Amino acid sequence: xxxxxxxxxxxxxxxxxxxxxxxxxxxxxxxxxxxxxxxxxxxxxxxxxxxxxxxxxxxxxxxxxxxxxxxxxxxxxxxxxxxxxxxxxxxxxxxxxxxxxxxxxxxxxxxxxxxxxxxxxxxxxxxxxxxxxxxxxxxxxxxxxxxxxxxxxxxxxxxxxxxxxxxxxxxxxxxxxxxxxxxxxxxxxxxxxxxxxxxxxxxxxxxxxxxxxxxxxxxxxxxxxxxxxxxxxxxxxxxxxxxxxxxxxxxxxxxxxxxxxxxxxxxxxxxxxxxxxxxxxxxxxxxxxxxxxxxxxxxxxxxxxxxxxxxxxxxxxxxxxxxxxxxxxxxxxxxxxxxxxxxxxxxxxxxxxxxxxxxxxxxxxxxxxxxxxxx
Amino acid sequence: xxxxxxxxxxxxxxxxxxxxxxxxxxxxxxxxxxxxxxxxxxxxxxxxxxxxxxxxxxxxxxxxxxxxxxxxxxxxxxxxxxxxxxxxxxxxxxxxxxxxxxxxxxxxxxxxxxxxxxxxxxxxxxxxxxxxxxxxxxxxxxxxxxxxxxxxxxxxxxxxxxxxxxxxxxxxxxxxxxxxxxxxxxxxxxxxxxxxxxxxxxxxxxxxxxxxxxxxx
Numbered sequence: 191x192x193x194x195x196x197x198x199x200x201x202x203x204x205x206x207x208x209x210x211x212x213x214x215x216x217x218x219x220x221x222x223x224x225x226x227x228x229x230x231x232x233x234x235x236x237x238x239x240x241x242x243x244x245x246x247x248x249x250x251x252x253x254x255x256x257x258x259x260x261x262x263x264x265x266x267x268x269x270x271x272x273x274x275x276x277x278x279x280x281x282x283x284x285x286x287x288x289x290x291x292x293x294x295x296x297x298x299x300x301x302x303x304x305x306x307x308x309x310x311x312x313x314x315x316x317x318x319x320x321x322x323x324x325x326x327x328x329x330x331x332x333x334x335x336x337x338x339x340x341x342x343x344x345x346x347x348x349x350x351x352x353x354x355x356x357x358x359x360x361x362x363x364x365x366x367x368x369x370x371x372x373x374x375x376x377x378x379x380x381x382x383x384x385x386x387x388x389x390x391x392x393x394x395x396x397x398x399x400x401x402x403x404x405x406x407x408x409x410x411x412x413x414x415x416x417x418x419x420x421x422x423x424x425x426x427x428x429x430x431x432x433x434x435x436x437x438x439x440x441x442x443x444x445x446x447x448x449x450x451x452x453x454x455x456x457x458x459x460x461x462x463x464x465x466x467x468x469x470x471x472x473x474x475x476x477x478x479x480x481x482x483x484x485x486x487x488x489x490x491x492x493x494x495x496x497x498x499x500x501x502x503x504x505x506x507x508x509x510x511x512x513x514x515x516x517x518x519x520x521x522x523x524x525x526x527x528x529x530x531x532x533x534x535x536x537x538x539x540x541x542x543x544x545x546x547x548x549x550x551x552x553x554x555x556x557x558x559x560x561x562x563x564x565x
Numbered sequence: 566x567x568x569x570x571x572x573x574x575x576x577x578x579x580x581x582x583x584x585x586x587x588x589x590x591x592x593x594x595x596x597x598x599x600x601x602x603x604x605x606x607x608x609x610x611x612x613x614x615x616x617x618x619x620x621x622x623x624x625x626x627x628x629x630x631x632x633x634x635x636x637x638x639x640x641x642x643x644x645x646x647x648x649x650x651x652x653x654x655x656x657x658x659x660x661x662x663x664x665x666x667x668x669x670x671x672x673x674x675x676x677x678x679x680x681x682x683x684x685x686x687x688x689x690x691x692x693x694x695x696x697x698x699x700x701x702x703x704x705x706x707x708x709x710x711x712x713x714x715x716x717x718x719x720x721x722x723x724x725x726x727x728x729x730x731x732x733x734x735x736x737x738x739x740x741x742x743x744x745x746x747x748x749x750x751x752x753x754x755x756x757x758x759x760x761x762x763x764x765x766x767x768x769x770x771x772x773x774x775x776x777x778x779x780x781x782x
Contacts, residue, residue: 223594308590319587325761329768377604379763382770386777409615410608414778438622439615445682457633471686478689492759494752502697503689510755514762517777525774533765540757 208236208291210298211247216285217304221315221565224279224308229272234289234296237267245290249274255284255300277306314565324539329532336528344530349488349506350519353387356486357394360461366401367391368460370451370476371415372467372491373444375408379514380492384467385415386517387490391464392422396431404437405454407447412439448472452479465489465504466513469496477503490516572773579771620644646670711747715740 211231219226229249236244246266250259251274265272277283282305288297336342360367369391371384388404395402404419406412415437423432440450452475455463463480465473465487473489473496480487481503489500490508500507508516511533518526550558578600585593623637647670655665662668700706717723718740727735769775 221589223589223591308594310588310590312587312589315587322583322764325764326768329765333774375608379766379770382778383766386775389777409611409613409618412615412618413611418778435622435625439618441619442612442615443679445679449678449682453636471683474686474689474693475682478693481693492762494755494759497755498697499690499693502693509758511758511762514759514766517766517775521777526769529765529769529774533761536761536764537757540761 207294208244208289208296209234210289210296211237211287212298214285214287214298214301216283216301218306219273221309221312224306225275225277227274227277227283227285227304227306229274229285229287231270231287231298233268233270236289236291241267241291243291245292247272248288248290248295250286250288250297252284252286252300253282255302259284259286259300279306279308281305312565314563317562318564325532325536328535329529332531332535333525333528336524336531339524342524342527342531344515344519344527347508347512347515347519349490349508349512350516352486352488352506353391353520354394356462356464356488357391357398357400359486360395361398361400363461365461366403366458367395368451368455368463368480368485369402369404370463370465370467371404371406371411372465372469373407373447373472374468376410376414378468380468381408381411383492383513383516384490385411385418387464387466387520388415389418389422390520392419393426396423396426396428399428399431402436403454403458403460405440405447405451406437407440407442407444409439412437444470444472445475448475451476455479455483455485459483460485463487465491465500466508466516467491469493469500474499474503480504568776568779571779572776576771576773579767583771616644711743715743718743 211234214229214231216227216229219228231247234244234247238244244267246264247269248261249263249265249272251262252258252260262274262276263272274283274285282303284300284302285304286297286300288295332342357367369388371388372378372381374381376382392402394400402419404415406415416434419437420429420432423429441447455476456479460480460483463476463485465476466489469476469491470493473491473493477487477489477500487504488506488508489504490513491497491500492510492513494510497507497509501509515530515533518530547558550556581593581596581600585596588594620641623640625631626634626637627641647667650670651660651667655667656662659665660667694712698705698709698712700709714736717726718736718738723736723740732738766775770778
């Protein structure tokens, strides 16, 4: 579909006729949902830096190679590509790209036919697909092994080992425990991980009759957390000790939420505070206030930017993946523990890829990083 | 059924999101937008649940005269103040226009209060850094030294102190090296762990292995 000739139409003699673009290639946009054709051309020889007379390119489209061409878009000088997003899948199109210099134009012969279509698989994401398959298979395999009764070693996580101690301390002091499940909604996997740990904490507070306060910043988190706390109190044989006001809504506003909790912490001086979920700038405001009243603090988040703040201000911090491992670690359920081993297998694979990739890149064997490009 | 239905919905929606990432063909190409729209609608309605709960809890505190009940009164008065100003005195649908009472409250009460909370972060960073950088252990000493060189390398005096050295080994370059190599490597290791954790947790949720977030039967 390359251009084989051109016709120049000089309209303004003072400028002369520009040269048209060459080697126009038109094709269906790959790996898309259809409705788009991409055009690529080599620039006109007049499209050079310093040639202020050269304006750019006009793109024309028709369903016939001989007539009916209409301008569908323009491209500035220096451009070599344009995507036509207004095509009907299956319909055949012809394209012309013409140079504009002053009021003179020069256009190449029509190129085509070409039609757009929808693809059934995005080949630009095949690497992600393979990685997902390997990781999922590993996780499912280890879950199967755990179900079969194989013993799986899981290293100790200090922050989770300290949960009992933190609840016990609050019980001894006769003070409340605050549980902050982050500032994001239930569509965030960190919030889900956060509220699953709440179940374990609530079971302990039910057993020890320790006051529990869960201020939340999202309505759906409030509903979910209530269900979890209610079930924990029921399982602990203390449904009478549960009331809905344990889990209460404050505000969706980030700093309004931080201000409200700071006020509660300063007035009530809780013995223990848990921060489990997704946090942003409010992380340090909350953790430092908790630290100032002498509360034992356990935090867990997968927000890399907030981790240093929690590490500095809290007694224990679950770093990234440890937050997601908490549910499995605390419940000791084989199915959940198996998924942790699958995660470890994923880490082993990535470690191997990093070592191999470093060697290949260092010796310039080929561009190893291009394997990981996702479209 | 109280558990089964949410589990089925989670599974179907989860798999749909995965499929639409790899298959651009109709109908999967429109599903992400459709599901996101549904989610936004649910969130919008859910706000009322939160607001009603806030009012209920605050009114309970006032009526029972529990400890610190005046704060609950301030919450209710603040809520009524902005709701009445927004609904009845700000020109109806034009309540966001400049100059309306709602806009005034937003610009001159809400924004400065939020900015004040954010600005307090500077003081908290100082106090947290003071504790974190105490050289009590080997790791804390390394942290202290790294922070010392990075902070010094980020200000002109750092380069001035090492001006007698070749430019490539001055303090600013050393600070850049710490940030670009050891810091980035550590950060990436954490991020790889997080990514794997998210995949694993998502898989547990989609397959219905993780159920503790669904509460009681």
